[in-house]
Amino acid sequence: MSSKHHKIRVGISIGDFNGIGPEIILKSLKDKSITEFFTPVIFGSGKLFTYQKNVFKLQTNFNYINTATEAQSGKINMVNLTKENSNIEFGIPTEESTKMAIASLDAATEALLKNEIDVLVTAPINKDEMMKYGFSHPGHTGYFEEKAQKKAVMFMVTDDLKVAVSTHHIPVAEIAANISKEKIKKQVKQLVTTLKEDFCIEKPKIAILGLNPHAGDGGAIGREEIEIIEPAIRELFDQDIMAFGPYPADSFFQPEKYRAFDAVLAMYHDQGLAPFKTIAYQEGVNYTAGLPFIRTSPDHGVAYDIAGKNLADETSFSEAIFTAIKIYNNRTEYRELMENRLRPKASHLKNGVDEDLPAAAE
Incomplete structure (x- = not known):
């Protein structure tokens, strides 16, 4: 499908929920018209985000789904990775928040590799804490290189x-x-x-x-x-x-x-x-x-010092979303142009005569 007629599915991993990840995600999606531009698919927890949206006094509504394939256009979709309550301790990385960050990233990346989402935007992670629980890379870049098997x-x-x-x-x-x-x-x-x-x-x-x-x-x-x-x-x-x-x-x-x-x-x-x-x-x-897929993120970290205080600025995260969308459209258009340029011109021959040429004078 041409990108001109395709509402892009933007996957979102939540990062460390004791940092500012959920806050900047919620603030980036707070405008009710946002779903006219793309289809958000968050890989997280409904109970976790309901708690945080109340903390930040936001009126976001979610469409709860089990897999990204169920995402609906016009709605903010939440792939519910757990139905359990989350123990939120703003400003402190915990085993629970770290393991959720890993689970969210893994689920979102799997959906990206399966083409269930078109692009992935990742909220900030605590790399040191994640490595304590089996994450084998000192950052997102190495993780995605391993998934793509490409530098x-x-x-x-x-x-x-x-x-x-x-x-x-x-x-x-x-x-x-x-x-x-x-x-x-x-x-x-x-x-x-x-x-x-x-x-x-x-x-x-x-x-x-x-x-x-x-x-x-x-x-x-x-x-x-x-x-x-x-x-x-x-x-x-x-x-x-x-x-x-x-x-x-x-x-x-x-x-x-x-x-x-x-x-x-x-x-x-x-x-x-x-x-x-x-x-x-x-x-x-x-x-x-x-890489063969598109991944962006904000240029800042988990910001534990301001987590839960309603001080986080979502600008960089919003820019990450729309940059991913622009890149997707640009890359799609480039490939379509190259395909058309490289495609052999269709023959107009009929009965051995090229109909595009002027008829010979009789």
């Missing part, structure tokens, strides 16, 4: 700024050893594909940051730029990929600099995410790029 790129996006990171959640002491020329080339190529297919940018320009202060200062403060990053950029450019750099990270994130590029590849987590979260503030979205 992904952590891509933080707004309309004006898009930042990817070459290394994800690893100790700072291990960053240099986890950077290589081939890895950078592969990530940049993936970013180019993502920008074309998912963001409709025809000829993307990618800025690549250096690893060391002042991008190594010509080798005086490290040689990774000379030995790894610069050769990668040269080889990419020789392949007609618009890759530039390496740029010193301390001075790159000025509006007149970063806006000259369609995306930025930072070498490590904080190098890219610290300026991104400062610039994007509440509008940033975390997109797991390079």
Whole structure:
């Protein structure tokens, strides 16, 4: 079905319910007209969300279902993972809230892989607590890579700024050893594909940051730029990929600099995410790029310090929902265009005569 005639089914995992996950979900869906744009499918608990909507004085109504296949257009659907009461302790990660976060993520991902939902938006999780109960990844990215059996790129996006990171959640002491020329080339190529297919940018320009202060200062403060990053950029450019750099990270994130590029590849987590979260503030979205399915999340964490106080701002979560929808539509349109472009032209031959040609003069 063309995306133009398909109301997108947005799956939502609830994160740690003792954090701000349910609050920002409820606030993002509080407008009664929201279901005119997409079909929400929350993987959680009816009793849990009923309790929380009363805490935040919201009038949200749910359509309770057993599986995502039962989701109804025009309603906020709740896949009821448990009918038991939840022991809510705002601001404190508990075994119950952590296990529910894992169960919600697993159920939502299974539905995504089965095409029972079209995109997935994940509320914030407590990674450390989840790893205590069998979750084997230090974040969502590794989890989705395992599910897809494909490497992904952590891509933080707004309309004006898009930042990817070459290394994800690893100790700072291990960053240099986890950077290589081939890895950078592969990530940049993936970013180019993502920008074309998912963001409709025809000829993307990618800025690549250096690893060391002042991008190594010509080798005086490290040689990774000379030995790894610069050769990668040269080889990419020789392949007609618009890759530039390496740029010193301390001075790159000025509006007149970063806006000259369609995306930025930072070498490590904080190098890219610290300026991104400062610039994007509440509008940033975390997109797991390079996978066969679409997953987004807000660019913030569980925020235990404000949980239950009705202070959480839902802007980033709402942006994550609508970014996922835009990407789905863009990707669908791109694939339809490519299909049509590659499809052989139908023959107009009839009795050996091409009817599109003018008739020969008699």
